[in-house]
Each structure stands twice: as structure tokens, then as C-alpha cells.
Amino acid sequence: MSDVLDADEIAAELPDGWHHDAEADEIARTFEFDSYLEGVGFAAGAGGLAEEAFHHPTMTVEWREVEVRLTTHDAGGVTAKDIDLAERLNGLVE
Amino acid sequence: MSDVLDADEIAAELPDGWHHDAEADEIARTFEFDSYLEGVGFAAGAGGLAEEAFHHPTMTVEWREVEVRLTTHDAGGVTAKDIDLAERLNGLVE
Numbered sequence: 001m002s003d004v005l006d007a008d009e010i011a012a013e014l015p016d017g018w019h020h021d022a023e024a025d026e027i028a029r030t031f032e033f034d035s036y037l038e039g040v041g042f043a044a045g046a047g048g049l050a051e052e053a054f055h056h057p058t059m060t061v062e063w064r065e066v067e068v069r070l071t072t073h074d075a076g077g078v079t080a081k082d083i084d085l086a087e088r089l090n091g092l093v094e
Numbered sequence: 095m096s097d098v099l100d101a102d103e104i105a106a107e108l109p110d111g112w113h114h115d116a117e118a119d120e121i122a123r124t125f126e127f128d129s130y131l132e133g134v135g136f137a138a139g140a141g142g143l144a145e146e147a148f149h150h151p152t153m154t155v156e157w158r159e160v161e162v163r164l165t166t167h168d169a170g171g172v173t174a175k176d177i178d179l180a181e182r183l184n185g186l187v188e
Contacts, residue, residue, distance in 0.1 A: 036150055040141030043155060047134030056130055059155040061137060 002072060002079030010078050015086045020078070026071040027082055031093055032064060039066045042092060049088050055081050057089075096166060096173030104172050109180045114172070120165040121176055125187055126158060133160045136186060143182050149175050151183075 005013070010020045010027065018029040033039040043061050046068065050056050060067040068089060070082040099107070104114045104121065112123040127133040137155050140162065144150050152163040162183060164176040 036145050037141060040138055040145075043141075044134055044138045047131060047137075047155065051130050051134075056157040061141065061153040061155065063150040 002075055002081050004072070004075050004077035004079055005083075010083075013080075013083045015083065015090050017090065018086050021069070024069070024071070025077045026069045027078055027086055028067060028069045029086065029089075030065055030067045031089075033066070034064070036063055039064055042066055045092050046089050049092070050085065053081070053085050053088075055085050057085070096169055096175050098166070098169050098171035098173055099177075104177075107174075107177045109177065109184050111184065112180050115163070118163070118165070119171045120163045121172055121180055122161060122163045123180065123183075124159055124161045125183075127160070128158070130157055133158055136160055139186050140183050143186070144179065147175070147179050147182075149179050151179065 007022060014020060014027060018027050021028050031042060033042065039061055043059050043066050046059060058069040070086055072079040072081050101116060108114060108121060112121050115122050125136060127136065133155055137153050137160050140153060154161040164180055166173040166175050
């Protein structure tokens with residue numbers, strides 16, 4: 001199991017566009033898109049990466065945006081698994 | 095624009111598995127799946143129906159479940175558009 005990162009470690013390692021929601025013990029990013037179906041497609045692709053990592057975010061799909069929230073439930077906070085998947089999800093929109 | 099339905103009308107027309115969240119002025123259903131990627135695939139298919147109807151729900155994708163929430167923002171409540179899309183989304187899992 002990965003170690004829980006403290007707030008300073010999270011701040012140092014947080015990928016572009018993500019923020020640390022300390023109250024929820026999560027990292028989050030809202031991805032924005034030019035069309036609704038681009039957002040839907042992103043969520044589908046993100047789901048593939050999540051399944052491969054066996055690390056499943058909460059993804060909220062709305063009109064032209066998808067909010068992704070990551071935490072490591074079995075560790076009780078944000079770990080390197082969350083940072084790693086956040087980086088990979090950013091790769092889908094670069 | 096569709097007319098806003100009152101609570102009795104919603105109760106009478108609500109498709110199987112959906113409930114009326116009166117506080118949020120929404121109808122909602124949590125769809126459950128045997129695998130994570132089935133849920134992701136459902137969300138992608140639901141996105142196609144939503145785009146065709148140009149009526150976009152809030153879909154929250156988690157591990158093996160997808161919560162869908164529907165309301166008609168420009169009408170300020172639940173309308174026949176929500177009931178119709180809810181029926182069609184049920185058709186994806188029948």
C-alpha cells in the first residue's frame with residue numbers, strides 16, 4: 001500500500017491543473033472541452049487508464065466538462081497512486 | 095420549452111429505478127454494473143443519447159456504478175424531457 005502524502009508533498013507533486021481538496025482528502029481537476037461528446041470520450045479513455053491502474057476516480061460528466069477526483073481509499077488519503085494517475089489523465093488532453 | 099411537472103405528475107411518470115429528488119428538483123438513478131468498464135461504457139452510450147436529445151444529465155462514474163441526475167435547467171425543474179431521456183437510458187440496461 002502506498003503511503004499517504006502530507007499537504008506539502010502533495011503541493012510539490014501535484015500535476016498541472018489539479019488542486020488539493022484537503023477537506024475531502026482528494027486531488028481534483030475539472031477538464032473542459034469544446035463539445036459535450038469530447039468530454040464523454042475523455043471520460044471513456046480515462047476509465048481505461050483507471051481500470052489498467054486498478055485505481056478508480058470519481059468522474060462527474062457534465063456539459064463540456066468532466067470533474068475527476070482521486071484519493072486512495074485503502075490508505076485513507078492522497079498517495080503516489082493518485083499523483084501518477086492524475087499525470088496520466090493529463091496526458092489525454094495534452 | 096416543456097412545462098415543469100409537479101410532484102404527483104413526476105411520481106406517476108417516473109421510469110423504473112428512478113427516484114425524484116425534490117430538494118434538488120431532479121430525477122436520479124444509480125445504475126449498477128458487474129464491472130467498472132461496463133459502467134464506463136454505459137456512460138459513453140448514455141452520452142450519445144443525451145447529445146442526440148441535446149439534454150445533458152450529470153453523470154457520476156464510480157467503481158461499478160453510475161449515478162445519473164436529470165433536470166431541465168431552462169424550465170427550472172423536472173419536465174417531460176427528463177422523463178423521456180430517463181426511459182431511454184433505462185433501455186441501455188434492459
